[in-house]
Amino acid sequence: MLRFKNIIAASFICFFGLSSQAQLFLEDYALFPDQFIQKKIHDNPDIAQFYPFIDGHGNYPNLSNAKEFPKKIALVSFYVWDNSIVITNKSASEYWAQTGWIDAVRGNKLSASLLSYSLESIVARFDSLGSTLITPENFTAEQKRVYDSMNVQYSNSYRRKISDTSNYDLCTSSPYKFIKLPNSKLDPIFSNSFAELAKKLDVDAVIIIENQISNPGSYGIINTITMNMYGFNPVETDAAILPLKKQSKFNNFMLYSSIEMDLNAIVSEYGENKELIYENCIGYDRLLDLMIDKLYTSYMDRTKITPKKA
Numbered sequence: 001m002l003r004f005k006n007i008i009a010a011s012f013i014c015f016f017g018l019s020s021q022a023q024l025f026l027e028d029y030a031l032f033p034d035q036f037i038q039k040k041i042h043d044n045p046d047i048a049q050f051y052p053f054i055d056g057h058g059n060y061p062n063l064s065n066a067k068e069f070p071k072k073i074a075l076v077s078f079y080v081w082d083n084s085i086v087i088t089n090k091s092a093s094e095y096w097a098q099t100g101w102i103d104a105v106r107g108n109k110l111s112a113s114l115l116s117y118s119l120e121s122i123v124a125r126f127d128s129l130g131s132t133l134i135t136p137e138n139f140t141a142e143q144k145r146v147y148d149s150m151n152v153q154y155s156n157s158y159r160r161k162i163s164d165t166s167n168y169d170l171c172t173s174s175p176y177k178f179i180k181l182p183n184s185k186l187d188p189i190f191s192n193s194f195a196e197l198a199k200k201l202d203v204d205a206v207i208i209i210e211n212q213i214s215n216p217g218s219y220g221i222i223n224t225i226t227m228n229m230y231g232f233n234p235v236e237t238d239a240a241i242l243p244l245k246k247q248s249k250f251n252n253f254m255l256y257s258s259i260e261m262d263l264n265a266i267v268s269e270y271g272e273n274k275e276l277i278y279e280n281c282i283g284y285d286r287l288l289d290l291m292i293d294k295l296y297t298s299y300m301d302r303t304k305i306t307p308k309k310a
Contacts, residue, residue, distance in 0.1 A: 023264065023266065024264075024265050024266070025265060025266045025267075025280070026222065026263075026265040026266065026267045026280060026281065026282065026283055026284060027280045027282040027283050028265070028283070029265065029283040029286070029287060030282055030283040030286065034290060037261075037286070037287065037290050038290060038294070040261050040262050040263065041259060041260070041261045041290060041291055041294045042259070042260055042261075042262075042294075043257075043258065043259060043260075043294075043298055044185055044226070044228075044258035044259065044260050050186065051305060051307060051308050052064075052305065052307040052308070053248060053307055053308050053309075054235075054307040054308065054309055055235060056233050056234070056235025056250055057248040057249065057250050058248040058249075058251075059186040059187075059188045059191075059248075059251060059254065059255070060186065060254065060255070061231070061233060061234050061254040061255070061256055061302075062234055062235050062307045063234055063256065063299065063302040063303045063305070064303050064304065064305060064306070064307060065234040065235050066234035066303060067303050069129060069130070069131060069296055069299055069300065070131060070203075070204035070205040070229070070231055070256075071130065071131055071132065071204055072131065072132045072134070072202065072203045072204050072205075073126065073131055073132070073133050073134070073203055073204065073205045073206065073207055073229070074133075074134050074135070074197075074198070074201045074203045074205075074206045074207070075122075075133060075134070075135045075136075075206075075207050075208075075209070076136075076147070076176075076177065076179060076194070076197070076206045076207065076208060077172065077176055077177055077178060077179035077208045077209070077210075078111065078114075078115050078172060078173075078176050078208075078209045079108070079111055079171040079172035079176070079178050079179075079180075079209075079210060079211065080101070080108060080110050080111045080114070080171055080172075080211045080213050081171055081180065081210055081211065081212055081213065082095070082212070082213050082214055082215070083212075084214075085168070085171075091167075092167060092168045092169070092170040092171060093170050096108060096170055096171075098274070099215055099220060100268075100270070100274070100275070100276040101220070102170060107169070107170055107172060107173035107174050108170055108171055108172055108173055109173075110213070110220070110267070110268070110279075111171065111172050111173045111176075111211070112173035113279070113281050114211065114281055114284055115173060115176070117281040117282075117284055117285055118281075118284050118285035118288050119135065120285075121285035121286075121288070121289055122285070122288050122289065122292060123135075125288075125289045125292045125293075126292060129292070129296050133207075134201065134203065135176075136175040136176055136177070137175065139201070142200070143200055143201055144175070146196070146197060146200045147177060147197060147200075147201075148177065150177075150193065150194075150196070150197050151193065152179050152190065152193045152194075153189050153190065153193055154182050154183075154187060154189060154190050155182070155184060155187045155188070155189045155190070156182070156183055156184065156187075168180065179208055180210075181208060181210050181226060181228060185228065185255060185258050186255055188249070188251045188254075191230050191251060191253045191254050191255055192251055192252055192253050193253075194206050194230050194253050195232070195252040195253040198231075198232065198253065204231055204232065205229050205230060205231035205232075205256060206229070206230050206231075207227065207228065207229050207230075208227075208228050208230075209225065209226070209227050209288070210225070210226045210228075211224075211225055212224040212225075212226070213267075218269060218270045218271070219266045219268065219269055219270070220266070220267050220268035220269070220270070220279075221264060221265065221266055221267065222263050222264075222265050222267050223262075223263060223264055224260055224261065224262055224263060225260070225261045225263060225287065225288070225291065226258065226259070226260050226261075227258075227259045227260075227288075227291050227292070227295055228255060228257070228258045228259075229255075229256045229257045229258075229295060229299070230253055230254065230255055230256060231253065231254065231256045232252065232253060232254075233250070233251060233252055233253065233254055256299055256302075257295050257298045257299045257302070259291050259294050259295050259298060261287060261291055263287070267279060267280070267281065268280075
């Protein structure tokens with residue numbers, strides 16, 4: 001049930017207008033029309049300036065050679081992340097324990113709550129677009145083995161002071177593997193890490209959903225949601241027979257689309273003794289549904305981009 005004070009506050013905001021800096025509870029978003037939420041969803045600016053090569057070279061896919069939105073997609077990682085983790089000396093378990101979001105059985109409680117609240121809805125949303133979304137819960141034993149053992153690599157580490165051997169699996173919930181998005185969204189080494197897994201899963205693309213969060217004062221806040229989709233190079237050419245370009249090698253797997261939502265929504269509240277006194281995921285599923293719509297339209301728009309000549 002929506003909290004009464006939030007209904008009053010949101011009604012006031014709807015009537016008098018909403019500042020871009022206004023702080024809302026996550027559940028407040030259930031009170032606003034789609035148009036309000038859609039204004040907060042945008043293409044990731046890291047990829048807006050890039051154009052593909054017609055022969056498939058480079059880090060950006062020539063989607064004009066694909067046209068159709070992927071028919072089978074795997075959700076391979078869903079997690080919460082706070083950049084403070086990599087500038088402290090705390091382990092992931094120590095860090096999340098102070099927020100009350102850690103559970104020895106389920107992993108990260110917030111991640112598990114957000115996913116369980118939204119999974120059925122986003123599967124249905126992809127289905128409405130003519131695509132099947134599969135998740136680790138659906139993997140066969142062999143697919144699960146390949147998924148658990150895959151080695152994701154980066155051009156530049158997202159970590160700062162902490163060793164690359166540190167484990168951040170507690171940012172997600174079982175059975176999802178923690179796969180942190182790279183600093184550079186067009187990181188080709190990261191993208192190529194998924195080619196073999198996608199073949200084993202028999203999917204056209206994979207999706208990663210990241211929830212950037214923070215814990216200022218007595219609140220837990222979701223700051224930004226990012227949804228990245230990676231897929232096979234639409235230009236089916238043997239890379240071995242193609243001449244190398246300057247800075248433009250042939251990649252087997254590439255970033256299809258990157259969508260962000262700037263949210264800054266309160267999802268939890270803590271008492272004086274840091275005890276959790278409120279948490280609510282109402283409305284989160286709708287946010288992801290609208291992001292999927294944007295992911296689809298963004299992909300289709302990119303199929304109309306005229307690629308550069310080889």
